[in-house]
Amino acid sequence: MELKNKTVxxxxxxxxxxRVVAERLGAAGARVLVHG
Incomplete structure (x- = not known):
């Protein structure tokens, strides 16, 4: 899955x-917005 230039x-x-999902998505190139 291509995540570069995608926001999640x-x-x-x-x-x-x-937390792990957010870290992995960021490592894959996505811009990650996190919410408690």
């Missing part, structure tokens, strides 16, 4: 699965 919103991202 991850909710529940302060710890656990949400």
């Amino acid at each position: 919103l991850v909710t529940g991202s302060t710890d656990g699965v949400g």
